[in-house]
Amino acid sequence: MIDIQSVTKRYGGKAVVDAVSFSVPEGSIAVLVGTSGSGKTTLLRMINQLVSQDEGAILIGGEDTRGIPGHELRRRIGYAIQGHGLFPHRTVAENIATVPRLLKWERSRIDAKVAELLTLFQLDPALYADRYPHQLSGGQQQRVGVARALAAEPKILLMDEPFGALDPVLRGTAQDELLAIQKRFGTTIVIVTHDINEAFHLGDTIAVMDKGKLLQYGHPIDLLKTPATPFVEGLVGTFDRPFRLLSLGTIASVVEPGDAPGEPIGIDKTQQEALAALMWAGAQVLPVTAEDGAKLGRVRLETLLGQAIRPQ
Numbered sequence: 001m002i003d004i005q006s007v008t009k010r011y012g013g014k015a016v017v018d019a020v021s022f023s024v025p026e027g028s029i030a031v032l033v034g035t036s037g038s039g040k041t042t043l044l045r046m047i048n049q050l051v052s053q054d055e056g057a058i059l060i061g062g063e064d065t066r067g068i069p070g071h072e073l074r075r076r077i078g079y080a081i082q083g084h085g086l087f088p089h090r091t092v093a094e095n096i097a098t099v100p101r102l103l104k105w106e107r108s109r110i111d112a113k114v115a116e117l118l119t120l121f122q123l124d125p126a127l128y129a130d131r132y133p134h135q136l137s138g139g140q141q142q143r144v145g146v147a148r149a150l151a152a153e154p155k156i157l158l159m160d161e162p163f164g165a166l167d168p169v170l171r172g173t174a175q176d177e178l179l180a181i182q183k184r185f186g187t188t189i190v191i192v193t194h195d196i197n198e199a200f201h202l203g204d205t206i207a208v209m210d211k212g213k214l215l216q217y218g219h220p221i222d223l224l225k226t227p228a229t230p231f232v233e234g235l236v237g238t239f240d241r242p243f244r245l246l247s248l249g250t251i252a253s254v255v256e257p258g259d260a261p262g263e264p265i266g267i268d269k270t271q272q273e274a275l276a277a278l279m280w281a282g283a284q285v286l287p288v289t290a291e292d293g294a295k296l297g298r299v300r301l302e303t304l305l306g307q308a309i310r311p312q
């Protein structure tokens with residue numbers, strides 16, 4: 001758990017982060033969104049004490065970060081930034097091994113970790129371990145940057161626009177890789193992004209910042225249903241709201257008993273995907289099946305439309 005308690009940072013007498021408080025539960029992803037200059041990066045860098053706060057406290061697992069030497073704290077917390085920040089004269093393997101080496105891991109453990117992470121990020125170790133960053137594409141460099149941040153198996157990972165430079169297709173893949181890795185290691189992640197779609201895709205919680213202040217912090221559904229201010233309402237997308245709500249809803253919560261003709265929808269799909277399938281098929285109702293193909297019931301167009309109505 002990361003507990004941010006009334007944290008303020010001032011530059012030249014001006015609060016760029018102003019009495020911000022929120023908690024990130026262990027093993028969850030919190031996304032920081034907001035306008036440029038709203039204080040997102042400064043807040044993120046206070047978590048690993050690259051920037052020290054003027055007021056307030058940040059607790060990690062109940063421990064005040066100011067009581068932990070900075071270098072020790074930063075070895076415990078992974079940090080990935082836009083433009084990856086790889087060391088140009090070190091190979092991919094050496095880059096990934098940076099923190100495990102500082103921690104004096106055994107050679108065999110380091111080698112195994114490098115191979116595991118490269119494989120996880122779909123970079124064949126035999127091909128990529130000994131290359132230098134300039135011999136990789138931008139997307140590959142980005143993945144190595146995230147792999148390096150994860151190498152020492154940190155419980156916490158801070159990410160500052162890590163996918164900002166990627167094209168939309170690679171960005172989607174990178175987001176899904178991150179979700180898979182987060183699930184596997186149970187990492188607590190705080191990520192800064194400009195991309196509201198990315199925020200909804202990744203976030204268990206979303207923090208909306210404006211001019212140093214935290215306007216709202218909550219589950220994505222809370223932001224859609226009860227935006228705290230017109231700014232938040234605008235940010236979450238007035239027109240997109242019904243579709244975003246459906247994208248956060250599961251089919252399991254709307255499936256009903258009974259059969260229906262037509263191409264079945266998998267139970268793992270979102271309500272938005274189910275709506276698309278119904279519209280595309282021109283159907284009022286379609287069957288729902290389990291992963292193994294077993295029939296589970298059906299879903300109605302009418303029910304889905306009901307899910308997207310403005311909450312009262």
Ligand SMILES: Nc1ncnc2c1ncn2[C@@H]1O[C@H](COP(=O)(O)OP(=O)(O)OP(=O)(O)O)[C@@H](O)[C@H]1O
Nearest residue numbers: 011012016034035036037038039040041042043194
């Ligand atoms: N070291 C510094 N000295 C003085 N002012 C700073 C410093 N670092 C940040 N600032 C100012 O603090 C404010 C918040 O900056 P920050 O980088 O945290 O915003 P941000 O929300 O991450 O912005 P962006 O989305 O553009 O990256 C800005 O006005 C910035 O100019």
